[in-house]
Amino acid sequence: MRRYAGVIAVVAVLMLVVAALSLFVVDQRQNAIVFRLGEVVNVKKDPGLYVKLPLFDNVRYFDTRILTIDSAEPERFLTSEKKNVLVDLFVKWRIIDVRNYYVSVGGDEARARTRLLQTINDSLRAEFGNRTVHEVVSGERDKIMELMRQRANEDASKIGVQVLDVRMKRVDLPTEVSESVYKRMEAERKRVANELRSTGSAESEKIRADADRQREVILAQAYRDAQKIKGDGDAKATAIFAGATQANQEFYTFYRSLEAYRQSFKSKNDVLVLEPNSEFFRYLRSGGKAGGK
Numbered sequence: 001m002r003r004y005a006g007v008i009a010v011v012a013v014l015m016l017v018v019a020a021l022s023l024f025v026v027d028q029r030q031n032a033i034v035f036r037l038g039e040v041v042n043v044k045k046d047p048g049l050y051v052k053l054p055l056f057d058n059v060r061y062f063d064t065r066i067l068t069i070d071s072a073e074p075e076r077f078l079t080s081e082k083k084n085v086l087v088d089l090f091v092k093w094r095i096i097d098v099r100n101y102y103v104s105v106g107g108d109e110a111r112a113r114t115r116l117l118q119t120i121n122d123s124l125r126a127e128f129g130n131r132t133v134h135e136v137v138s139g140e141r142d143k144i145m146e147l148m149r150q151r152a153n154e155d156a157s158k159i160g161v162q163v164l165d166v167r168m169k170r171v172d173l174p175t176e177v178s179e180s181v182y183k184r185m186e187a188e189r190k191r192v193a194n195e196l197r198s199t200g201s202a203e204s205e206k207i208r209a210d211a212d213r214q215r216e217v218i219l220a221q222a223y224r225d226a227q228k229i230k231g232d233g234d235a236k237a238t239a240i241f242a243g244a245t246q247a248n249q250e251f252y253t254f255y256r257s258l259e260a261y262r263q264s265f266k267s268k269n270d271v272l273v274l275e276p277n278s279e280f281f282r283y284l285r286s287g288g289k290a291g292g293k
Helices: 002-022 098-105 109-129 133-139 141-159 175-247 249-264 279-285
Strands: 023-026 030-036 039-044 048-051 057-063 067-070 075-078 084-095 161-172
Touching: 002 023, 023 030, 030 098, 039 098, 057 098, 067 109, 075 109, 084 109, 084 133, 098 109, 098 141, 109 141, 109 161, 133 141, 141 161, 175 249, 249 279
Parallel strands: none
Antiparallel strands: 023 048, 030 039, 030 057, 067 084, 075 084, 084 161
16 A cells, blocks of 8 residues: 555646646636637636646636726816816726727736727817816716716727726816906806896895785775774764663753863863853753753
């Protein structure tokens, strides 16, 4: 048995070497291309353990996770007003066709980045050239980014790459342009504010006039109701007084005489010359007895 132990060890080592040269693993973050004597013979997209011909085949792996291109320096673009703006952007992309990616850019990530940035810069230059500074800074920013993504993705698909997102992190104006642009934007905001104030003032006048009209209507209705109630009260008082008068004519005469005395003797300066037996003193002579006789 000891005689064969050395042989078994050698065979095991040889098997391990052959297995190491024949097997390769692709995980879920990668795609792999199998080359045979420099030619692409197979593409492995699914994760797992695969076999290759030792010494003839070699494998190259490509990362299929989402990658980012972040511009190191802001790019300068010209707007339709012939003014420069500085744009800082980033791009999210990934490899979706490793065979096409290898054939187009040799599997070189730097070449792919350069190709994508060139496409995006050309598209941005064309879009900015058709828009004003205001439209670029705030008006149509989202629309421009979506156009950039679509165009970049169309070109990226030719090299086996998908562009997921294009974002402008910052759009700045050069110092020589910013002041004039800010002044114009300030004037525009003031114009809008004045329009809103004017509209608000007109609306307030309309509301105030309507409130005044409603107030006059309410007061008129209240006065009408008050007069009606007062008239009804006077009518009832008159009816009650008339009823009382008809019930006792002598009391009515007495009451009217008291009213006449009150009115006649109201002021100390009033002078009244009458005969003592005048009918006016009828109740004074009788001491308030009924009939005054």
